[in-house]
Amino acid sequence: MEQNGGATGPRWAVGGRGECPVSGQVVVVTGASGGIGRATAVAFARRGDRVALLARGEKGLAAAADEVRAVGGTALVLPVDVADAAAVDDAADRVEAELGPIDVWVNVAFTAVFAPFADITAAEYARVTEVTYLGVVHGTMAALSRMRPRDRGVIVQTGSALGRRGVPLQSAYCGAKHAVKGFTEALHTELKGQSSNVHVTRVDLPGVNTPQFDWVLNKMPKTPQPVAPIYAPELMAAALVHAAEHPTRRAWWVGLPTVYTVLGNEVWPQFMDWYLARTGKDGQLTGVDASPDDPSNLWEPADGPDGRDFGAEGRFSDQQWTRDPQIWASRHHGALAAAGAAGLAGLAVLRRRR
Template sequence: MNRTVVITGATSGIGRAAAREFAGRGDRLVLAARSPATLAEVRDECRAAGADVLVVPVDVTAPGALAALADAAEAEFGAIDAWVHTAAVMTYGRFDETPAEVFDQVIRTDLLAAAEVARVALGRFRAASAGTLVLTGSVLGHITAPYMSGYVAAKWGLQGLTRTLQQEARETPGVRICLVNPGSVDTPVYRQAGNYLGRVGRPPPPITTPERVARAMADCVDRPRREVSVGRLNVVMRFGFTVLPGVYDALVGPLMRLAGLTDRPVAPHPGIVFAPNPAGEAVRGGWLPDVSRVVRSVGGVTAAAGSALLRRLR
């Protein structure tokens, strides 16, 4: 397709899956994230798929970093056709027990950096009268859950910001803004999250794959849509939150402790809120079974059972 696509947050989870997805579609890629070593790994993966790739180590919260990223992209490939923003951090803990500087940095990364991405990208798109911005929201931009106050506040803010930008974009034909809202996704972000709750977090079921979210993002660039929900229970949760708020609030705490937290204890720490952890970066978080291994296991059991049955029949 020969489009130029910028991906911020490209070294792990949804962002890394998106890099692979766009590489497979023949796009030119500008990949940005905090870890130079992991960026090099993702670059090699995408080049192996046949993509032209530029990597730019970037902290999305650093002043001027995103404008410099856009300049580098344009210098290498010309005009930017699409910008996919996936960079995000998370922390677990009661609001009053989470250090203020950690909470503030979650807001800075998940909301204010997304706003700066929009500011930079839309300026370039307006000048070219073309371009698609894809932002990564969450079902938690429509509902709430305890122990994740910073992330929830940021995603609610991003929901409002995106809706406003979409209204303003009606005045700029050719410029499209999309919001992709995943539910639980099998990424490393839960283990990489800051934690002041004492128990490691996990994605509550049902869990989808980052590859599915990446496909939704690529589809938005192909055929822009205002908002896309990825997750089987997203609509159900939003209905309960809106129509049955008392019931929802009574159930969400126990369900979060049961399905959203593991039993593994953990000492207080900021996770990757302030700095990356390259050792923990990957597409998948290991929360879903390895399907190929399951298939092989089932195949082996089936073959063994078939052999045993044949022996009995002889």
């Protein structure tokens, strides 16, 4: 069965295992000027997709567009603040007018404040929530309003291990990511109840080597870092592309730290409280002194008129993981389960023969 994509022709072949992409999709990526969003835009472009890049930072967007074109994709740059619902909807109109009907929408954009809760102002808390949570809501609204009449499309939400377990110094970000989880689960059930062919899936990620730790609003005396092990943004981008290609799975856990964080908090949350109270703060700080001149992207993009293009990777490239067996296992869990069941059945037969 094929579902047509209007003037641009067929884009989806739908089978019993869910949607399988064909070439030339229209993909929207928010937060595309740097970090995971930028790596994700490039990863989709490698498939030959037409990619709309949404973010505030125009230097980063321009550089990301060059990278998209360099690997064979088509780039449409749309400077937008995802906290502005009307601006996001207008951007979606431009995408469909210039690239065609949207097939995949990936919500990546976020911001954060790195500080104890008592040191975060109400305005800062609201801003993190507006971008990191409501930005996902706004992107989903824009995508869904266009996908539902066509009864096809995929929305990918970038979740986090910190959306399953809160940690010190990141209360605003953790709260927003927990909200993304609850919102996405509610939407998933609504679409399922309507027997919709529009799919929404969430990908929970671990600590990643992105420029976030160069431009986050930091109120600590030392500069921040991801909790080890640190993953390459390109590896996370591949996970998001894979999720878009297999959207009938409701959620993905990416990386060993995500698995043990989620399971640890489910099995023994009191231990997690104790452990993070003892180690969570120091584990997120480097030995490098912070400076009042450090960039911050909370209110304005860090790559403003006097800023620079930060790229996809942060300053921890010498420490980052570029592979993880858990990611392979997560993608092939069905085959692994079948192999395990076959092995157990074989053992049972051998025992009976003895």
